[in-house]
Amino acid sequence: xxxxxxxxxxxxxxxxxxxxxxxxxxxxxxxxxxxxxxxxxxxxxxxxxxxxxxxxxxxxxxxxxxxxxxxxxxxxxxxxxxxxxxxxxxxxxxxxxxxxxxxxxxxxxxxxxxxxxxxxxxxxxxxxxxxxxxxxxxxxxxxxxxxxxxxxxxxxxxx
Numbered sequence: 195x196x197x198x199x200x201x202x203x204x205x206x207x208x209x210x211x212x213x214x215x216x217x218x219x220x221x222x223x224x225x226x227x228x229x230x231x232x233x234x235x236x237x238x239x240x241x242x243x244x245x246x247x248x249x250x251x252x253x254x255x256x257x258x259x260x261x262x263x264x265x266x267x268x269x270x271x272x273x274x275x276x277x278x279x280x281x282x283x284x285x286x287x288x289x290x291x292x293x294x295x296x297x298x299x300x301x302x303x304x305x306x307x308x309x310x311x312x313x314x315x316x317x318x319x320x321x322x323x324x325x326x327x328x329x330x331x332x333x334x335x336x337x338x339x340x341x342x343x344x345x346x347x348x349x350x351x352x353x
């Protein structure tokens with residue numbers, strides 16, 4: 195950089211003219227060239243790397259945001275699916291409970307009906323047996339009454 199400035203000093207000494215207050219000499223182009231050169235160097239060594247880092251950071255943030263959005267959508271989808279499964283499982287459990295309750299009630303009703311039939315059959319059999327025993331007892335009593343009547347009649351006639 196010193197090499198360029200020496201050249202500009204030599205160039206400015208050659209171009210110097212009368213030295214008035216508003217004279218335009220080589221200083222103005224030299225300053226313009228320094229500004230352009232400084233801008234160029236700043237762009238190369240500072241602005242481009244910083245811009246590149248900012249662009250990478252922006253891309254990383256954008257990718258992360260996109261990935262997070264995808265994950266959130268997937269999580270929401272899974273959550274909805276599990277809620278549907280839960281509702282389905284609850285309904286299925288409710289149906290099973292209702293079915294089991296109805297089946298148990300039917301089983302109890304059938305057992306009660308069978309017990310009533312068995313009880314009625316036992317009552318009918320007992321009644322039949324009692325009637326048979328009653329008839330047998332009446333016949334036996336009738337025979338005994340006939341025997342006793344004959345004996346009484348024989349004693350009364352004998353005596």
